[in-house]
Amino acid sequence: MSATDTVSIAPSLESRSLASVSERAIAISWTIWLAFTGIVVFRIGSMVDVAWHKSVGRDEFWTPGHSTMALGGLLFGLAGLFEIIKATRAGASERHDGSARIMGMYGPVGAFLLVWANLAMLFSSPFDDWWHKTYGLDLKFVTPPHLLLMIGWFTGQAGALFWLASAINRSTGVMRERLGRMFVIVAAIHLMFLPTLGLVGRSTLHTASCYLAVALVIPASMIATGRASRLRWGCTLVGAAYMGIIIASIWILPLFPAQPKLGPVYQQVTHLIPPQFPLLFIVPGFLADLFLQRTESRSSWLKALLIGPAFVLGLMAVQWPFGDFLMSPASRNWIFGTAYLPYYEPAVNPWQFKVLEKSTGAFVMTLAGALAISVLTTRFGLAWGEWMRRLRR
């Protein structure tokens, strides 16, 4: 490694002296930046792709969404590859010290995951093409080639989170804070990916099933990443970033003109259709941070017992009345975007709540289930977060 090279991470306090840290120019390695950019670009691409499917409909290989996703995948794949090459060729160095040895090569474990993710996603593309030729253009999301793409994308997110976490854990001060902010963005992108969120729409906000779907995955991801960011308000920031990204897309995507190119058309569409307004995760995130700060010395199970139900009930307390607002004409504007409907939705009334639980008893039981599950997923999130706080390579 030449003297002009920036170090990828500051050496850990445990193994290096503080003096040596301050002597070096502390900057985040370009490979980490590249991986981070790849993840963000891929997410932008997938948001454009979803909007494309809601407004234009016709699928081709090189739509703007697909191209952007391909670019993002390529960027984070290359980032991982460059980091592995650098670390493997580095010899005895800090970079080498902070590496795991996998298949004879060296590098942060996250970098290996990023390369693997890129390969899986690359392979899913011709597979998907074959699928379309054999069974027709897929009208549903869950197909084996899409699953492979999703597994690749999930692994990519995990790779970026692990790489950033290990860098955070070996750094201090400003550097740690900067890495923490990058980590929060990736964590928010990871939150958007979680599968059960797909079941949660505006029309389900007055059901217990909605909060069960949230309890199944969200506390685990938000608490784990909030903790691993090592920021005081980590969970709050992850929730805020999640909301910010989606709100930004609601404001930006409709600026692009688009028209349906596939029939049958049930809704007049003249521009890209953005996602629905995000869930108000900033509130349970804030509650989680608050509880975490107050129960620092308590056992993990006690924390989970407090934070899980607080998370679900806190979300419900704000989301329930906010759901009423989203159904009202007052929300049908560019800020909340509830008037945007995909062309294929033959909605009789898109501003009506669904009833999923047939009786009060069913509602209470489902909600009780959500609360119970939130304890378990919070406990899992705490454990996962602790593990990420221990990552060093």
Added chain:
Amino acid sequence: MKNSLKTLFLFVALLLPGAHAHAHVGSADVYYEGNAGPYPLFVTVRMPEVVPGVAKIEVRSASPDVHSVNIVLLRLTGPGSKLPSTPDVALRSKQDPQFFVSELWFMEYGGLQARIEVDGAKGKAQLSVPIASFPRQQQPMAPWMRVMGAVMLLGLTLSLVPITAGIAREGTLPPGEALQPANRRNARIATVLTLLATGWAIYSARGLWNEEDAVYARNVDLLKPPRVEATLRDGNRLVLRLASPLLLPVAGKGRETVPVNLEEVIPDHGYLMHVFLVGMPGMDKVWHLHFDRAEGGAFSKQLPAMPAGEYQIFADVVDKSGYPWTLLGKVKLPAIAGTAPVGDDSRWEGARYAAPSSAVAVAPLPGGGRMVWERPAGPLQANVGTSFKFRVEEADGSPARDLEPYMGMAAHMVALRSDLSVFAHVHTNGSVPMAALDLAQDGLRASSDASDATGMAHHHHASLPASFSIPYGVPSAGDYRFFIQIKRSGQVQTAAFDAKVQ
């Protein structure tokens, strides 16, 4: 190691589902000749093998003053038939400026329509062509694709194991520290868990894949020509009843289907069901009869006099959504005592199919007249849309002057392949059923003020010209017999022509 790799490779290759192959059934492409306002068009819709898939729509304008052609796909009836998507601008051929091609995604099964908007020197005009959209077959996975898939799947699985083991072993190891036995134990646990997880993932994906494959195969089957059971009642009443209920699958909705009620079929040329009884073997006899509704969705007909023998049944109906169904069946009949066919019913008897030795194409008609097929030089080509041109002559060779519309058309043609794998009932305006065409024109009138923009060639004149043409493209190579039916002086007459298609 090498052997275990080979075993694993074979195992993964076996996990890829097997492929189904179906024979090509019938005549899926649509040929249509009609007018968009002042512009005469010849439209060919090349249907995709798989739906959802891309169809190629070719439009040839007979007049040179067409500037542009836009095409949009809609449902024929019901929701989705009103709001058009953005029309696709058809590409104009550089070599032939009167030829336009558009590629459109067909996403749904059932009765659809291609709405063609023409702009030219005489202003804008529209034409709607009804289309029956259905998946025809599944393509098996190419061997190289199977091998590549197995290699990739294996590569991804085998590389993930050392990565997760590495994460478990060294992820939390502080820089510079040596590995502890606990780290190695973690790696072993991770290896086992990863193998279990990937095995489970591949197994579940395989289940998903097999299910998708089965659903698709079922949809292909559901949209194949349905079977009818034929029974003879009271000595001469033939009753046709579906062997199993008709179901229209919904593309992309798994095993969801919409039941099709044959009690709700719509009249085509004024009749609910057109039945062709073809004498087998050799296609040496043809009865074209019109069946009426019978009890419980069945159809029946008092048969005219018919000789005993085996008959192949082709029964055409159009359901209320505008989707045409050809029901297939077989029946062995005793000699039927009855009258000669009356009204629009007809019969023809002649020689068994013989491969034609020369290009002479003249068929005798009752009463001394004849029909001449003005065949272009050279053999007929499969999948090429052409105009089948015919001329009717009196016994003395002069053009016939007594042609009348037969069920609203100058002529009807049935194209039959000798192995009965192709049956198509076409007219002077092409291969679309009249009932579906009426629905398409209704939609067009509702959507535009130009109510005269109709492509229908209604022939309500007292007497028709002695020459006519029928647009069609034979779907596959083989031996074909073409039956041409016309009406002269109130009597239906049939001519038969044989041809080898390459």
